[in-house]
Amino acid sequence: MSGNATSATVLGLGAMGSALAGALLTAGRPVTVWNRSADKTKPLVGRGATAAGSAAEAVAASELVIVCLLDDASVREVLKTVSLAGRTVVNLTNGTPRQARELAEWVTEQGAKFLDGGIMAIPPMIGQPGAFVFYSGPKDVFDTHRAAFDTFGGSNYVGEDPGLAALHDLALLSGMYGQFIGVLQAYALIRSEGLSAVEFAPLLGGWLTAMSNFVQEAAVEADSGDYTRNVVSNLGMQAAAFENLPIAAADQGVSSELLAPLHQLLLRRAADGHGAENLTSVIELLKK
Template identity: 55%
Template sequence: MAENTVDTVSTTPATPLTLLGLGAMGAALAEAWLTAGHPLTVWNRTAARAEPLAARGAAVAATVAEAVAANRLLVVCLLDDASVAEALDGVDLTGKDVVNLVTSTPGQARARAAWVTGRGARYLDGGIMAVPPMIGVPAAGPYVFYSGSRELFEEHRTVLAAPADTRYVGADAGFAALHDVALLSAMYGMFAGVAHAYALIRDEDVAPSALAPLLGSWLTAMTGSVAATAAQLEAGDYTLGVVSDLAMQVAGTPTFLRTAEEQGVSPELLTPYFALMRRRLEADRANGAEDLTGVIDLLRR
């Protein structure tokens, strides 16, 4: 079962570390560690990106091997999983603690964990729930999901918390990526709904700025369904606490589609979900008393 641990930034010992990758996120992480007083060695394929950090006291390594050799704790923030393999190919990782913050799939994270531990290192995977301007700004609410070696996490949790809070979600190295992608998938679903809503009013005498507070407050109110869905899934009872049942909601979908047609808006962001709702209802009319939770089972292969 996933285990959550939340840390806040505090005074930290000057733990030295190495960072590979100085893109927008890597540079933000580097700035945060330097601000917190951690001796930092950096490497980037384009060396010029390290110059501002060197001016702040970071050591700049000429090669990946040199950077890795400098410290036991190694943080990787490169473009993708393939970049990690390329950068660390042939580099001695014996005795190192590798924290991989590259966005990846759960399967890639598990494979990378096996690849790293097979070379004599401990491994921790991370999923960053923040954009670069949020890093090092606790009030902005940044945090990172971590999974993999619990021992590595516990030993380095304070230094890892300098740029952003930490949430340890389990020993399975793929869980950080899984949590990351699950949350971001829900985010994009919300963005799709928002896009459709604004498209409906685009050619009307309704200012987007007038709709925005209404839309924001409505979506906030609807977040209560997140916990309700979890309760139904865990109970195995999709009729638990239902307010608007599936049959009633399916009956209402033609209004949304007709409105889109009248407004000259493509329904393509809505129709896949509406199709799942109808399939769930048509499979067994008894499902009509359920909430929308049953569509989750239709998505599983």
């Protein structure tokens, strides 16, 4: 098999792909890079990378092939143009569990090994404390290349099922965007009276920190399916109190459309006779 066992190829040099390639270079690894727009290879070539003239040439250069492109369709389009036999393909393109499983099956059929990954960082964080990446697929493949993965940040292996990295990634992003929704709504209300969001921010940050115990408490309830223990502010009470949020928003000239989905779920769950339970029981309405 051709290719250097300590080297790596990176396909895709957007902000994230460039950051991944840069981290490998910083760690002293030989890196081959490819991008549709060849100009994006220049900064990395200046740091010691080798620019390939085609994706096929790039894949031939290394056993370890890291893919970071726009989406699943882009990944498939590029990989179909190359020979993958004997390679290890690590897909760090954002996608879904189903896409990861289907891609894993196809890559394996081409004679290659496959891992999927979910990057929990923005490009400037790569290689810095706080960055971490989920990986899923064969454990032995993960173990073989862990040293390379550790250059990106913490390496979290989550299981043999190739879809599990994307599942963990999207679950964390769901929590993040849920928080963003609340923060944006809060600032819209504050600004509706001309008040400073900057001055309000410490109050909001402190309040969210105080409420962070909900993460662990809700996890216990979600796993057990028991929403009736240690109820303090029951769902029925919260459904009634929630009514003030859209009313106040309307009075202030602020849309409540960010909050509307949760409001409707609370009302439905209460109407179904679960008002005495904890708010976590709304999760039952999310199951299909």
